[in-house]
Amino acid sequence: MKILYILSHLSISTVVCCIACFWPMSFLMAQTDVIINEVLFNPVKGGVDFVEIYNRSGHPINLQHWKLGKYPISSEVLLLEAGQYLALTTDPNALYRQYKKGENQCIHAMDRLPAYPNEQGAVTLFSPEGRMDSLYYYAGMHMPLLKNTKGISLERLSPDEPTNSPDNFLSASTWSGGATPGYKNSIQKDILRKKNNFFLTSKTVSPNQDGFEDFLEINYEFSQPDYQMSVSIFAENGRPVNRLIRHQSAGSSGKIIWDCRGENGVVAPNGIYIFLTEIYNGKGDRELYKGAFVIAGAPLSIDK
Incomplete structure (x- = not known):
């Protein structure tokens, strides 16, 4: 068995994280193994939407024939490793230009993304077996003190709480660049302290x-x-x-x-x-x- 991992971009490419291999998938996959972790639906001028997913299981998962909405993520084997983040977009180069680079950043190029309206919409993730996760978002989920939310993503606060539970998605930190495509979120519940x-x-x-x-x-x-x-x-x-x-x-x-x-x-x-x-x-x-x-x-x- 030959496995090729491309986990970071040495040069800008349309697919930053891809795996070319044969991988016997013998794991029993739970519905909450892969979750929606971040979404940008109102990009700046010249920018692009993206959806980030996260593998919260303890084993790799093959994303071949998975879909965002009705659009396929990959027709070939694409492994999402345990604990790995993956941003899905139509133009990885645009994300690299606009946002800060992150450790183990991983971005995958799709031919098309569903339309994500600026005011409200839904993000749905499907495996070949059925729906894995869905997020219903609206612009009012952004932090009220932000004067301009263009180019600011919504990040998931806790991977363990239900996706659509109140306040589980909040604005990404502007100090971190406004979004963290393909790597750890700027807001996370597990690192919050009892006091500032x-x-x-x-x-x-x-x-x-x-x-x-x-x-x-x-x-x-x-x-x-x-x-x-x-x-x-x-x-x-x-x-x-x-x-x-x-x-x-x-x-x-x-x-x-x-x-x-x-x-x-x-x-x-x-x-x-x-x-x-x-x-x-x-x-x-x-x-x-x-x-x-x-x-x-x-x-x-x-x-x-």
Whole structure:
């Protein structure tokens, strides 16, 4: 038996994840083994719709002769590995251009996709044995604080809860790029914490390009997936240095990386600095966090 896996694109291709092999499928497949995990139905100009599916079983599943709506996903053997995400679209190149790349990203090109209206619609997934999953969506499922939802996908919060349970699909984090086609979602229930938390990877940073602590890393973990976030850097005397993030949806957790440059592009001089974060959501929750850190080892040529 010969198996060929193409799990990432070394060069842009129409099919980023495909398997050319003969695979004896002997697994008994449950209806909830493959689920709808993300959908983009209102792309930006020049963009394309996509539907992401996820294999939540413990074994690979052959997607040959499966369908999105009435359109076939693949006429050839196409294995979806256990725990793997797969984005289905008509133009993978458009997704690569628009969205951030992700670890183990996998995108498959289909000849056609069903029409997914911008206001409301349904996504249906079929195996040769029958319907596997269906999602009924509408534009109002997006987070209310988002002013523009064009190009923002709806991501599944929990793979274990029913697909159409209330609030199981929410807007993808704008800080993550607005969508995560073919890889782990920016919002996930299993990584939500009991309380919100911000912490630094290190309280010292030395932007001298020696490969050690060249960047400030601000880590965050949230108790809810619907927070908006703003992050600013101040000098010790209160002087604004950089407004890193302004009113971005943040997802469940993540990391903010600062290269120690001000908004003028100049590296900040050595000294003590403060990061200030504000998070809030549509329910009226609002919290402020701040912390101190030290820039040491900045290039000596930088004037204070």
